[in-house]
Amino acid sequence: xxxxxxxxxxxxxxxxxxxxxxxxxxxxxxxxxxxxxxxxxxxxxxxxxxxxxxxxxxxxxxxxxxxxxxxxxxxxxxxxxxxxxxxxxxxxxxxxxxxxxxxxxxxxxxxxxxxxxxxxxxxxxxxxxxxxxxxxxxxxxxxxxxxxxxxxxxxxxxxxxxxxxxxxxxxxxxxxxxxxxxxxxxxxxxxxxxxxxxxxxxxxxxxxxxxxxxxxxxxxxxxxxxxxxxxxxxxxxxxxxxxxxxxxxxxxxxxxxxxxxxxxxxxxxxxxxxxxxxxxxxxxxxxxxxxxxxxxxxxxxxxxxxxxxxxxxxxxxxxxxxxxxxxxxxxxxxxxxxxxxxxxxxxxxxxxxxxxxxxxxxxxxxxxxxxxxxxxxxxxxxxxxxxxxxxxxxxxx
Amino acid sequence: xxxxxxxxxxxxxxxxxxxxxxxxxxxxxxxxxxxxxxxxxxxxxxxxxxxxxxxxxxxxxxxxxxxxxxxxxxxxxxxxxxxxxxxxxxxxxxxxxxxxxxxxxxxxxxxxxxxxxxxxxxxxxxxxxxxxxxxxxxxxxxxxxxxxxxxxxxxxxxxxxxxxxxxxxxxxxxxxxxxxxxxxxxxxxxxxxxxxxxxxxxxxxxxxxxxxxxxxxxxxxxxxxxxxxxxxxxxxxxxxxxxxxxxxxxxxxxxxxxxxxxxxxxxxxxxxxxxxxxxxxxxxxxxxxxxxx
Ligand code: SF4
Numbered sequence: 001x002x003x004x005x006x007x008x009x010x011x012x013x014x015x016x017x018x019x020x021x022x023x024x025x026x027x028x029x030x031x032x033x034x035x036x037x038x039x040x041x042x043x044x045x046x047x048x049x050x051x052x053x054x055x056x057x058x059x060x061x062x063x064x065x066x067x068x069x070x071x072x073x074x075x076x077x078x079x080x081x082x083x084x085x086x087x088x089x090x091x092x093x094x095x096x097x098x099x100x101x102x103x104x105x106x107x108x109x110x111x112x113x114x115x116x117x118x119x120x121x122x123x124x125x126x127x128x129x130x131x132x133x134x135x136x137x138x139x140x141x142x143x144x145x146x147x148x149x150x151x152x153x154x155x156x157x158x159x160x161x162x163x164x165x166x167x168x169x170x171x172x173x174x175x176x177x178x179x180x181x182x183x184x185x186x187x188x189x190x191x192x193x194x195x196x197x198x199x200x201x202x203x204x205x206x207x208x209x210x211x212x213x214x215x216x217x218x219x220x221x222x223x224x225x226x227x228x229x230x231x232x233x234x235x236x237x238x239x240x241x242x243x244x245x246x247x248x249x250x251x252x253x254x255x256x257x258x259x260x261x262x263x264x265x266x267x268x269x270x271x272x273x274x275x276x277x278x279x280x281x282x283x284x285x286x287x288x289x290x291x292x293x294x295x296x297x298x299x300x301x302x303x304x305x306x307x308x309x310x311x312x313x314x315x316x317x318x319x320x321x322x323x324x325x326x327x328x329x330x331x332x333x334x335x336x337x338x339x340x341x342x343x344x345x346x347x348x349x350x351x352x353x354x355x356x357x358x359x360x361x362x363x364x365x366x367x368x369x370x371x372x373x374x375x376x377x378x379x380x381x382x383x384x385x386x387x388x389x390x391x392x393x394x395x396x397x
Numbered sequence: 398x399x400x401x402x403x404x405x406x407x408x409x410x411x412x413x414x415x416x417x418x419x420x421x422x423x424x425x426x427x428x429x430x431x432x433x434x435x436x437x438x439x440x441x442x443x444x445x446x447x448x449x450x451x452x453x454x455x456x457x458x459x460x461x462x463x464x465x466x467x468x469x470x471x472x473x474x475x476x477x478x479x480x481x482x483x484x485x486x487x488x489x490x491x492x493x494x495x496x497x498x499x500x501x502x503x504x505x506x507x508x509x510x511x512x513x514x515x516x517x518x519x520x521x522x523x524x525x526x527x528x529x530x531x532x533x534x535x536x537x538x539x540x541x542x543x544x545x546x547x548x549x550x551x552x553x554x555x556x557x558x559x560x561x562x563x564x565x566x567x568x569x570x571x572x573x574x575x576x577x578x579x580x581x582x583x584x585x586x587x588x589x590x591x592x593x594x595x596x597x598x599x600x601x602x603x604x605x606x607x608x609x610x611x612x613x614x615x616x617x618x619x620x621x622x623x624x625x626x627x628x629x630x631x632x633x634x635x636x637x638x639x640x641x642x643x644x645x646x647x648x649x650x651x652x653x654x655x656x657x658x659x660x661x662x663x664x665x666x667x668x669x670x671x672x673x674x675x676x677x678x679x680x681x682x683x684x685x686x687x688x689x690x
Binding site for chain 2: 345349354355356357368372375376380383384
């Protein structure tokens with residue numbers, strides 16, 4: 001595959017799917033397949049897949065909040081408001097159910113409001129435990145998953161067998177591995193895999209059938225791997241946040257020659273950075289999913305007695321990827337992320353990793369402030385680069 | 398003292414009366430000046446346009462500030478007034494032009510465009526070589542910059558979308574109180590009572606102002622409360638970026654002694670300003686242009 005073909009595949013397959021989830025929903029329905037909306041975070045998508053239904057990620061949409069303003073105040077979580085707006089304006093009409101995890105406090109009131117706004121769309125609630133690593137947490141989560149499984153069976157009108165769940169875990173682990181490979185390859189080819197293309201490839205995994213996404217991505221990854229390495233002269237950053245998929249926002253990164261070489265973004269790497277674990281002897285597949293959830297960490301949503309874990313994770317990402325700094329894309333009124341930010345910033349400042357925070361919300365139309373900040377950040381990284389070079393040459397390094 | 402005061406001239410164009418010093422200013426004969434021996438920095442903000450002209454040895458030879466920012470004739474006017482201030486024919490072409498500010502991308506004749514954050518950092522450091530923290534309160538946003546001794550940005554924090562703590566906020570309040578923006582500080586100086594006004598939102602603050610007035614509070618006391626509210630907002634931003642002396646204020650609001658003093662109280666630190674503070678962004682852009690010659 002030539003560079004042109006790589007760009008063409010991304011445009012035709014991944015960008016198309018990332019930008020038109022409603023069309024994909026139509027296609028699923030036309031093919032007689034039921035679709036289930038997957039709300040954030042850490043939903044056991046494998047169970048939906050194992051039931052023969054199509055999971056579709058629900059991460060809000062770009063637009064204005066109107067009807068949802070009756071349910072939530074203006075300063076409530078932007079994703080919750082926007083997901084409810086989608087339900088109210090009919091975007092979610094074709095869904096057979098919605099799977100709603102509750103690890104974020106903001107999502108719990110959302111589920112109540114959703115039920116009252118759209119009683120016609122069944123809502124399957126999943127109460128994940130914050131104390132997830134202890135054995136009692138794993139047992140509790142396994143029980144919850146058993147209930148979710150039953151409710152999904154009722155929606156699908158079919159049994160979800162243990163074997164089907166095991167197959168689904170294998171399909172999803174393969175997808176996770178291929179996405180991790182893509183993230184690494186994208187980092188070394190930033191002018192071909194621009195921030196926008198990178199986002200489209202990762203975002204489309206929330207909507208496309210997983211086996212097809214993985215198959216096309218594998219071919220794409222092989223092609224990127226075969227390209228000559230790039231000599232990138234722009235800046236390199238790690239992006240952290242809940243969402244960083246706005247085309248307007250990503251074009252600001254692009255215009256300022258900032259390559260995204262790694263991420264700590266909830267709907268990107270946080271959702272595939274670790275696999276579901278290998279089964280212990282004769283382990284029931286639901287318990288594997290529960291242990292998979294227990295193994296997650298370094299996330300503002302997850303309780304961790306070790307407060308420095310996420311900061312260490314971010315520093316590790318910077319080191320491994322060769323990034324020069326971190327950009328926090330702060331979702332409006334997201335308490336978990338806002339609460340994590342001060343100590344993350346402090347930890348990065350302490351080791352001299354430049355960082356900047358830009359505010360984001362899906363209702364944003366004017367990215368002037370983000371442009372100013374990213375332009376300044378890019379100049380800051382370039383200035384530091386020049387200083388480091390001159391220090392190196394003056395010390396003979 | 399601001400480093401460049403010695404070569405400043407009073408600018409009719411800016412209406413800026415404080416820097417009367419003319420010592421050190423060379424008499425420039427426009428016909429002696431070659432078309433390319435100066436550079437220009439242009440700061441097109443949301444409310445005003447500023448321009449600074451530098452000689453190739455770095456001396457400031459002209460400056461202007463005019464009301465009218467993005468989308469107005471302000472930038473063109475600022476350019477020609479700054480050239481006039483420098484004693485240069487208006488059709489003379491600078492060697493390089495660098496643009497900054499919210500409207501920098503509209504400056505089609507600029508050779509380079511830079512963010513106002515890095516330009517304010519550079520400009521402030523030129524005015525105060527000891528500056529390590531720069532607080533810039535402009536028309537529509539406020540920023541706190543940590544600056545290295547070389548004038549490069551170390552870190553920064555910028556206000557979120559709300560206009561609380563910005564120049565626009567002051568304008569809104571001036572309108573609500575029916576007083577010219579330029580007279581606010583003087584009026585507030587006579588305040589005798591500490592009124593509390595919300596620091597979170599312009600709309601809330603404005604309605605609080607109206608209720609204070611309705612309860613018979615004096616405009617001076619309300620203004621004192623407003624200045625403290627801006628100081629609280631910007632002070633929190635400063636904590637986020639990290640504060641390190643010397644603290645310098647730039648941007649149009651730096652000229653407001655009331656805000657300046659409230660902010661100094663809030664931070665528990667002295668805040669330095671130069672008569673050229675409002676030009677710091679344009680000066681930084683001009684220095685960027687100079688570095689590229
Ligand atoms: S983590 Fe933040 S963005 Fe996500 S649901 Fe919770 S409050 Fe909303």
